[in-house]
Amino acid sequence: MKIQGVNRTNWILRLTPLLSGKARTVCTDLGTTTDYDGVKKAILEHYNINTERCRRKFRSHVWTRDQDPTDWIARGVKLVKRWLVPENGMEQVVNKIAVEQLLNGLPQEMRIWVTSQNPETPEKVGELIESYDTAHSCLPQRNRPKQDHGRSKEFPRKTEGSTGNKKERKSPSEITCYKCNRKGHIAKNCTEKTLRAKENAEEVIWHGEGKINGHNVKRIQIDSGASRTVVDRKFVALKDIEKETIGVTFGNGTYGEYPLASVRITFDGEDYQ
Structure with missing residues (x-):
């Protein structure tokens, strides 16, 4: 109508007879108005065709071989114009x-x-x-809500379900073997063949199959004397990972910094949080 030289105040009068169905109903409900942009916006909103929807459709506008390239490009241009309204x-x-x-x-x-x-x-x-x-x-x-930038600190690569006591880094003379409860060496160098509970604490280490956050795991090691358990990163949802980290000294003497996370471990019919 702009090309035909029709005055903008008369656009609605020319448009209404050409409409049908819901579009005509919307136009009629607005009464006697000459606001073309207002009528256009009302019709588009009635069909849920808003700028945000056009933006999303444009961002997901992907070409496939069964589409004519010219038509595909034309639809993309139409979507971006409806989004940006140049x-x-x-x-x-x-x-x-x-x-x-x-x-x-x-x-x-x-x-x-x-x-x-x-x-x-x-x-x-x-x-x-x-x-x-x-x-x-x-x-x-x-x-406070956890803030996810799409990135997180990765857990160091460890065996599924491996555990460790959350302690400060210690010198070799202060390290205690969890097998024999003696100081000065770690478990892999221990000459004791039997696994014993610590005399000064009711600490027991269990091995077996279980679940971590609902995922089946073939080998879980639970240490009742440890306040935390180290799990593989793949079992932890991104939203459950906290910014705070904690130092971990393992039975083999290695040390690492780990981010804290809330997980549910199921072992031998018991749930551990």
């Missing part, structure tokens, strides 16, 4: 692209909340980040 000006286009990238760069918990506020400018994103950060800085450390 006729509203370059500034809005820049804002939309910038906001998308900024949101993608936020930790998961923060990103979900900031996105739910529908920020339209980078400045608004910054304000929402500050509001979120201020609100959560008042929470105790253990109650």
Whole structure:
């Protein structure tokens, strides 16, 4: 109609008779209006065709060999135009692209909340980040949401279900063998053939099959005298990994730093958290 030279205030009068079904119902419900953009927005929202949906469809717009390349490109251009609405000006286009990238760069918990506020400018994103950060800085450390940047510290490679006592690094003379309970050597160098419980603590080490967070594991080692258990990274959900780490000295004398995580271990019919 713009090409035909029709006055914009008359676009609705020309458009309404051409509509049918739900689109015509929406247009009629708006009454006598000359706001073409308002009518267009109402119709698109009625069919759930909004800018966010167009953005997602554009980002997932993948070509396959059964599609005509020209048609595929045309659909992609149409989607990106519906998302960015270039006729509203370059500034809005820049804002939309910038906001998308900024949101993608936020930790998961923060990103979900900031996105739910529908920020339209980078400045608004910054304000929402500050509001979120201020609100959560008042929470105790253990109650704060875990922030996931899509990366985490990897667990050192260990045998499935291996365990270790969480102690400070010790000199060789202070190391105690968990087999014979004598100081000065580690288990692999122990001459004792029998495994004994420690005399000063009711410490027992069990071996066998079990489950870690519902995953079947052929070999689990549970040390009742240890306050923590080391598990393979693949059994731990990313959301359960904390930022805090703890030093671990193993029975063979090796030492490493491990991130803490909450897991459920099932062994011999008992659950350990």
